[in-house]
Amino acid sequence: MDQTVSEAIGYSAGCPDCGAELECWGVQTLVHGSVVWDTESRCAACGFAVADCGGELPSALRGRLLSERGPARLQVDPTARNTAVMRVLRAELGIGLAEVKTLLREIAAGTHSGTMPEMEFLARKLRASGVDAVAVRP
Numbered sequence: 512m513d514q515t516v517s518e519a520i521g522y523s524a525g526c527p528d529c530g531a532e533l534e535c536w537g538v539q540t541l542v543h544g545s546v547v548w549d550t551e552s553r554c555a556a557c558g559f560a561v562a563d564c565g566g567e568l569p570s571a572l573r574g575r576l577l578s579e580r581g582p583a584r585l586q587v588d589p590t591a592r593n594t595a596v597m598r599v600l601r602a603e604l605g606i607g608l609a610e611v612k613t614l615l616r617e618i619a620a621g622t623h624s625g626t627m628p629e630m631e632f633l634a635r636k637l638r639a640s641g642v643d644a645v646a647v648r649p
């Protein structure tokens with residue numbers, strides 16, 4: 512059974528109701544083979560609370576995760592067959608041939624990065640197809 516990979520961050524924002532400091536939490540998790548996220552905000556002053564999840568990861572949350580937790584990199588066995596790697600990446604990311612070729616070059620050069628749950632997701636999909644791959648944090 513694959514372990515859950517999760518990254519959480521805390522941050523603050525202005526309360527939309529009273530202007531006091533809002534306490535916010537954001538988390539991105541790789542669980543049961545998919546990457547999910549949720550956020551929760553709470554105002555201690557007026558009791559305003561909001562929770563959000565589902566759909567595309569908000570770019571602001573992704574930016575916070577990357578800047579506070581640091582990016583992870585995907586390392587793929589350099590002797591793995593490109594066609595096998597490309598098949599997995601195209602299927603999982605829904606990208607075209609030109610994009611996947613660019614991605615492959617980035618991975619080979621060690622410059623492709625993302626959040627740890629995102630990279631771990633791809634590494635697991637690749638391993639499930641027999642390609643040696645790991646997500647690492649430099």
Ligand SMILES: [Zn+2]
Nearest residue numbers: 526529554557
């Ligand atoms: Zn408030």
